[in-house]
Amino acid sequence: MTADATEPEAPAAVSTDAGPDAHILVVDDDERIRTLLKRYLTRSGFYVTAARDAAHARRLLAGLEFDLLVVDVMMPGEDGLSFTRDVRPTLPSPILLLTARGEAEDRIAGLEHGADDYLAKPFEPRELLLRIGAILRRTQPPAPRPEGPRSLSLGEVRYDVTRGELWRGDVPIRLTSTEAALMRIFARTPHAPVDRQTLLAEMDDAQERAVDVQVTRLRRKIEADPRAPRYLQTVRGSGYMLAPD
Incomplete structure (x- = not known):
């Protein structure tokens, strides 16, 4: 998904197994991308809130809880990596970084800053949805285990x-x-x-x-x-x- 992309259709065939109540915060300085992501994820069954930059995201985090954050790396001012590194110690929500850099070292840097996953631009909206579903499945509480040590x-x-x-x-x-x-x-x-x-x-x-x-x-x-x-x-x-x- 890029700035000149057309609005994608929500793929009914893709299931995230994430439940209907997952609340996602999208942080991106590009208004068009921010709007497309919000509409697409909303039609895919998520509650979505959008922030135009890191400062806006901090204000939203102060009053709301989110199940996952989708954060663009290349933002003016405080970039996505710095934002992730700063909020990670106190934020339990998983973070998916969107980056225009596909090199391995850049992806590893995102993980080292506290991100849970990354997706290089341009990307297919379907892949974004599948990655979000995979992250949310990992964050679900494990089923109780009657056997073995507690x-x-x-x-x-x-x-x-x-x-x-x-x-x-x-x-x-x-x-x-x-x-x-x-x-x-x-x-x-x-x-x-x-x-x-x-x-x-x-x-x-x-x-x-x-x-x-x-x-x-x-x-x-x-x-x-x-x-x-x-x-x-x-x-x-x-x-x-x-x-x-």
């Missing part, structure tokens, strides 16, 4: 398997939707390696490097020394393994 001890950190929450003592540790998805995957089979292809398939991600970036970020929240991980280990030739006490 919590895993990771030194000073405790992972509540049933609720999908990470705690240090009585203080919750905020996880992005991608980090939460990783923890759920690893917690299903503690002390057993999970290969990268399994992680890619379950996280709806097409970049192996992106998995490594997310694991590195997750280690910072779990490990006393992320450079020498004790609990989220790399298994040479096999991927990664969660090794609770």
Whole structure:
């Protein structure tokens, strides 16, 4: 979708499994793109609010809760990367970045700033809808598991398997939707390696490097020394393994 794009039709055949109540905040300085995205996503079953820049988005976030943010990277003033990095520590909502840069390093930079996914311009509206659906599915609370331990001890950190929450003592540790998805995957089979292809398939991600970036970020929240991980280990030739006490 670009500035000279015609307004797309909402594809009834595409299902996001996200439910009818998901509220999306679109942040883009281009009024035409902002309007097209709002109309398209609204007709696809979402509640949509639009912001013209980062400052406008902050005012909306101060009074409203959103299930997902779609943020353009190339905005005047505060760009999308800076905005994402600044709001990420206190914002639980997942963030999808729209970027005109398709290079791997630019995409990785978006993930390192706290984004949950990225989509390079120009893009097909159908792909945007599918990516939004994949992100929202990852953020849904996990179904209760009657079998297995209800919590895993990771030194000073405790992972509540049933609720999908990470705690240090009585203080919750905020996880992005991608980090939460990783923890759920690893917690299903503690002390057993999970290969990268399994992680890619379950996280709806097409970049192996992106998995490594997310694991590195997750280690910072779990490990006393992320450079020498004790609990989220790399298994040479096999991927990664969660090794609770």
